[in-house]
């Protein structure tokens with residue numbers, strides 16, 4: 001980490017040296033707006049532990065460059081073999097000093113290090129899977145998504161965007177959109193707007209013992225978002241894995257049963273899932 005105002009590599013130079021144009025079919029949209037790149041590490045809270053920052057999808061290293069200045073150590077995961085080799089070459093000094101580790105592989109498969117925070121311009125094709133790999137690890141994160149996905153992550157109960165994604169994300173973290181980013185900030189430009197979501201981990205309002213069941217239960221109920229919670233619990237028992245949905249319905253209060261799934265806040269889902277777990281045998285579900 002350095003106190004001096006660092007000069008960063010020019011994103012255009014990086015792409016030229018890496019010899020890549022970016023391939024949207026491989027989720028390659030490189031950030032080219034220096035101001036956006038400069039702001040991203042600062043979306044971590046001031047007191048976040050920056051001893052080991054994770055970046056998923058390093059690309060040509062424009063963000064990696066900033067993270068190296070903001071953190072003691074950085075691990076970057078990059079699936080593209082040529083880009084992973086370029087990152088190692090471009091940041092040889094940091095690699096040799098033990099400040100940078102470049103992991104070539106798929107972010108969904110690689111063994112992740114014990115990171116303390118994460119800042120990433122995520123590959124949008126797998127952003128949901130990556131987010132749900134990272135969120136349960138409960139680290140502060142600043143993650144770039146497609147704006148429509150980010151809107152669903154932060155949506156509140158009773159809105160049309162509120163759904164499975166909102167409940168699951170908000171179970172693990174306080175989530176907030178901190179910046180919307182136009183397509184012009186990237187090359188090649190994505191077709192849609194992007195947004196940065198700050199995720200601050202927190203103890204859930206309601207602890208669940210079986211997180212896999214909780215996530216399945218939330219998924220199940222939102223397949224019936226227009227039904228009452230009573231009917232949704234009964235109709236989706238094959239998805240959630242509830243062996244005795246009627247017993248669960250009998251155990252839940254009338255106020256909750258008469259609502260729609262989209263009206264229940266994340267804590268109510270967690271409480272409901274816990275009660276269901278205590279009341280019924282749980283099968284594998286779908």
Ligand SMILES: C[S@@+](CC[C@H](N)C(=O)[O-])C[C@H]1O[C@@H](n2cnc3c(N)ncnc32)[C@H](O)[C@@H]1O
Nearest residue numbers: 027029030031057058059078079106107121123
């Ligand atoms: C949106 S670009 C971001 C690149 C760079 N961080 C930037 O901001 O300019 C996403 C990067 O993730 C890589 N990528 C795509 N799918 C991946 C996956 N499943 N696992 C790891 N990296 C992936 C792409 O090759 C690309 O370099």
